[in-house]
Amino acid sequence: MAQNLSNDVDPLYYLHNFNQLMETISTLHLDLLRPQDLKFLEHYRQLETDAQQLYVRLICRRANFFRLDKLTYPEIGSLDNATDLLSEHELLKMNPNLTAIDISNLLTAKELKAALQIKGSPTKSALTDTLISELGDTAVEHSVWQRFIPVPVLFPHYRDSLERFRLIYFGNLYQDLSQFVVSDLGIMQFENYPLDQNTRAFNRTEDVDRYLLFDQINQQLEDAVLPNDEQLKILLCPMYNQRLELKRNRLIKAVGQQLERNKNLSAAAELYASASLPPNRERHVRTLFNQQLFEQALDHCHQLAEQPLSADEEMFCKSFTPRILRKLGGPVVRRPTEQFNSEQLVLDDDGQRVELQVITHYRALGYDGIWCENELFNTLFGLLFWQQIFAPLEGAFSHPYQQAPLDFNSPAFSQRRHRLFQNRLQQLHKVNLLEEIAGQYSEHLGIANPFINWKRCDPAHISLLCQRIPQHKLLMIMEKICFDPQAYRSGFPDLFLWHSASDDYLLVEVKGPGDQLQNSQKRWLRLFDSFGIQYQISWVTRPT
DNA sequence: CAGGATGAAG
DNA sequence: TTCACACGTTCCG
DNA sequence: GAACGTGTGTCTCTTCATCCTGTT
Ligand SMILES: [Mn+2]
Ligand SMILES: [Mn+2]
Numbered sequence: 001m002a003q004n005l006s007n008d009v010d011p012l013y014y015l016h017n018f019n020q021l022m023e024t025i026s027t028l029h030l031d032l033l034r035p036q037d038l039k040f041l042e043h044y045r046q047l048e049t050d051a052q053q054l055y056v057r058l059i060c061r062r063a064n065f066f067r068l069d070k071l072t073y074p075e076i077g078s079l080d081n082a083t084d085l086l087s088e089h090e091l092l093k094m095n096p097n098l099t100a101i102d103i104s105n106l107l108t109a110k111e112l113k114a115a116l117q118i119k120g121s122p123t124k125s126a127l128t129d130t131l132i133s134e135l136g137d138t139a140v141e142h143s144v145w146q147r148f149i150p151v152p153v154l155f156p157h158y159r160d161s162l163e164r165f166r167l168i169y170f171g172n173l174y175q176d177l178s179q180f181v182v183s184d185l186g187i188m189q190f191e192n193y194p195l196d197q198n199t200r201a202f203n204r205t206e207d208v209d210r211y212l213l214f215d216q217i218n219q220q221l222e223d224a225v226l227p228n229d230e231q232l233k234i235l236l237c238p239m240y241n242q243r244l245e246l247k248r249n250r251l252i253k254a255v256g257q258q259l260e261r262n263k264n265l266s267a268a269a270e271l272y273a274s275a276s277l278p279p280n281r282e283r284h285v286r287t288l289f290n291q292q293l294f295e296q297a298l299d300h301c302h303q304l305a306e307q308p309l310s311a312d313e314e315m316f317c318k319s320f321t322p323r324i325l326r327k328l329g330g331p332v333v334r335r336p337t338e339q340f341n342s343e344q345l346v347l348d349d350d351g352q353r354v355e356l357q358v359i360t361h362y363r364a365l366g367y368d369g370i371w372c373e374n375e376l377f378n379t380l381f382g383l384l385f386w387q388q389i390f391a392p393l394e395g396a397f398s399h400p401y402q403q404a405p406l407d408f409n410s411p412a413f414s415q416r417r418h419r420l421f422q423n424r425l426q427q428l429h430k431v432n433l434l435e436e437i438a439g440q441y442s443e444h445l446g447i448a449n450p451f452i453n454w455k456r457c458d459p460a461h462i463s464l465l466c467q468r469i470p471q472h473k474l475l476m477i478m479e480k481i482c483f484d485p486q487a488y489r490s491g492f493p494d495l496f497l498w499h500s501a502s503d504d505y506l507l508v509e510v511k512g513p514g515d516q517l518q519n520s521q522k523r524w525l526r527l528f529d530s531f532g533i534q535y536q537i538s539w540v541t542r543p544t
Numbered sequence: 545c546a547g548g549a550t551g552a553a554g
Numbered sequence: 555t556t557c558a559c560a561c562g563t564t565c566c567g
Numbered sequence: 568g569a570a571c572g573t574g575t576g577t578c579t580c581t582t583c584a585t586c587c588t589g590t591t
Contacts, residue, residue: 009554062550518559
């Protein structure tokens, strides 16, 4: 993993990276493969380099079908030889059946217009519609589409096997082989945590299948297609694997939301009831309430109050329980609205973002400042707790391209590292924070961390923050993030302002017209009150 | 012909 | 694979 | 005016080529 931007990049980098992936899969993950995946490996291995190169080039691209005349791979010796070999091994089909949409995707608007012999200047989607009306929705044979595309078309097989390999290797579907080259070029750098071959993202072939099924349901949902009965039945089964259970919960949240949109509250409630991670229990209570099932809603709301799993759940049952009781004949309880340090600002709209307008306003008062939102405190956290975040716990790392441990998104993340965070916090009370930050910064600069965006990070601002806010108060903030990062990594005020002529600082949450405090923001402001941290909400209005 | 969207490439 | 926000609707004192 | 739901723009590594579309 070279960190220098060297000029001599391996010209066959894509092939060698692909082969490395195949090697890892066939040495470590054979037990997770289906018969057809093994068949692919078998055939791929026997190919000459030319054919391997072409297959990898095509399968790494997004499209399913490729026009032979559009392929320009000067590093491949003979395209014809390659296509012949791939066809022989059934890794590629020449001139497959194509639908009207496939044909349209293979032609430019100009070509399509000429092929349809249409005059004027229709849009491409109009041309596609014409083609669909001519050919229907089903795929047609070569002899039929040949008059539109007079060149050979290639269709590489085993795309689903390659997707499975990616999932098994990375543990997710959003990373792909480009990670290898981007990492080799030093464009993305990853922490150098120890890896052992026994730690794998998946250990059971059923888990891989289930992940792929969840992903498929997710994609259907993007087109507002609800899961069928069989899929729903599977969705109701809790998963032992923590990451899968998290994925299942997220999916249930999305499916439930769609069911609510369709006014199918009882189905939504049944789904929510099967999932216990936030915010599904809250949605369960709400859907019961909306079905007028107030006793049940109250019952589940009490369960929630007994063991809230997130700061949001805690806040929810406090405000929602009285509302249910009211429906059951209870008294009207008026909760006093929370009061925070606030000011009203009347500012002319100069077209800039309102946050910048408030900075300008404070400049006139002797302050300088930045619009940083969560960035400053998260970066500070990422730097100070680097070793704890990347602690080599069992099962945390399965491949070299992780920006966070595998359990990062689960509630178990902070629980499993509780002792580590505690010790680190104690230690940080006794050190010079500025020196500590400078050390961590230079040691880890550029390496991916879930709390840090290096592109935007300005160490001068981090230092300034640490000079202005007393160390023990900063560490109180860090402590909250340590023990519930999910809830406390967001909601910080928009602005960090510092007074030029004194040591004063101010954290400002800007609220333009129509904007309201979010729960995460209220949480922090409440804590700032109790910690004694200087903050202000600036409610901006426009002159009438 | 400019500007945006998309995707391939390293 | 996130977070913050704008905007619209509904509810309620 | 709260509370709530929903849609959107921002982010993914950067650069370059190609295609599409809508404006002159
Ligand atoms: Mn903000
Ligand atoms: Mn704001």
